[in-house]
Amino acid sequence: HLENMKVNFLALDFDLTIIDEHTGGRWEGQVTELVAHVRPVFKDLLPVAMARNFFIAIVTFSSQESLISEVMTMTFPKFHREIPVHGGMKKPKKGKQTHMELASSDLERRHERKISK
Template sequence: MSLRATSRDEKLQKRCSAAVQKLVDLKINFLAIDFDQTLVDVHTGGRWKGTTQELVQHMRPLFLRLVPLASQHNIRVAIVTFSRQTERIREVLELSYPDYADVIPIRGCDNTWEYKGSGMRMGKQEHMASVSEELIAKPAMGVTDVRKDTTLLIDDDPRNIRLSLKDGTRAVWFNPMDPERLLDNILLLM
């Protein structure tokens, strides 16, 4: 690895650390992250034909640092997606986050879960609410009080962001063309 790459990696690590500290300061304890075009730099359309290892190569460096740092600060992370390929996503998480994958719930359109609450069901709201119910039901996971004001959605789809904000859940739009801008936007949260 070149000196330039090392310096860039160190800078990204510091910026991710600052963003996680901001989340801690804001008492965010649940980070819901979209998969396609957000966690990874491609849109699989829920039909990824390549290998899991090939998909792992599309993981964004930003999230390879942000997710472990958030987890180390007791911020629970979940993947919320409209993809049906949740088993493939699980494999990507296991390869990308071997120390954390087992505590990262995935909510996709795979008919493996059901939201039983009465909240909004549009956008990613029911996905996040379902994970919240799971986290609260498992106090051993370290989070006992997940609310809309302690949750942050990160998504590349402006519609999901609008619906989240309309429902009272914090959200930050992820620009796939400028991934690291996310860190600046997190620092601007109030």
């Protein structure tokens, strides 16, 4: 359905979206503990979206970008490098729009393809 609408970009939040936990950007536990909180729907959705050539990015207010990248590496070892994590920025006026703009520019540069929506 999304393909029919010319959507080719999924910008996903991490806390309470990809995972069922709210880290608040202050996770002190092990990465493996956090991997256990990845929601099954995303374990199913992301490989299918990647196979259909969707651009995917994680956009979050968390400043723990490297931790989130490690979770993605452990959860999606085959394609984690294709999913940039854009985090930080203390809740700018535009919400996560700035994160999404950075992610889309990053992905377009990497793949030399345009993000349509």
